[in-house]
Amino acid sequence: MAETTAIAEVSLADTDVDPHREAWIAISQTHAAVTGRLQEALTAAELPPLPWFEVLATLDRAPEQRLKMGELAEALVISRGGLTKLVDRLIKAGLLERTFCETDRRVSYATLLPAGIELLGEMRPVVRAELAAAFTANLSVAEAEGLRKTMERIRGSACGTS
Amino acid sequence: MAETTAIAEVSLADTDVDPHREAWIAISQTHAAVTGRLQEALTAAELPPLPWFEVLATLDRAPEQRLKMGELAEALVISRGGLTKLVDRLIKAGLLERTFCETDRRVSYATLLPAGIELLGEMRPVVRAELAAAFTANLSVAEAEGLRKTMERIRGSACGTS
């Protein structure tokens, strides 16, 4: 295709027309931008940082509003060590409690407390508003559905192949 | 579908069927998962971490293979302070150099050096392979294009509204 024989000035510019990589760059930038805006909105409202919301929201959706540490770490896509300390902070704030498993004494659960549910109730509208500003104006419900499925498909192959 | 009329146990579960938020969760998880895989692949190949690649690749695509610090920070969606130190590390590794502007002595450029181009050449195939594993199997070129445009649209409104 390209003439690599000529002058070397342009070098590898031709290899850059990769639609997949372009898409990935767009995903990264958008993710960072939206995350930044979410964080900003939460700070402005004097609410805890975004990871706290992720924890609370994930637990709220779980059966009995509790999750094993390992499951929670996987859901949030962070390391187990990182999660331990993140949960520690939420416990210290009185939002969560650590409960234990009768049948397997290795596992511990992060369990949502009423105070956590209440805080979640305060954070949710802020997050929802920011997401609406970013998404609703640009995506129909059907498009959002399609986008979600696409991303989940990608994630599936990104996890399974390991 | 679900019977929300009964006991109040389920509480706010019904408000969770928000396609936009579902899509956002999928984006976050996928981004984290793919980023993790990229990082893993680079580490396995004994190459520098992902942010180094982002810097090198971004500069390589810039005119004259250099960018003002502010522009670079915006392209990578990180803070200026963070970028200063990131660039410091790349300079210490001999991949970049700091050059200055004649007409405006406040600005400094991050300028790609030959060693940086060479390293980029080593990192690119690794990154490309991982992205191919995640994307190519799941997305046609046309879908990738559409995905990119969608994300850029979202990012546009996420930045402009501030």
Place this chain on the structure above:
DNA sequence: TGTCAACTATTGCCTGAGCAACGAATTTGT
């Protein structure tokens, strides 16, 4: 049954990034 392998969560250490304060340079307004 006893030992070894696999798994769960936590801890210490270290690195990377954001925020706010700062110094330097430029632009604006008068």
Place this chain on the structure above:
DNA sequence: ACAAATTCGTTGCTCAGGCAATAGTTGACA
């Protein structure tokens, strides 16, 4: 032309998160 306000980049402080090592449990297999 001078002063104030803005812009650009760097630095110190702080903290969140990953990795590797550890302790405590469970399961498997001889």
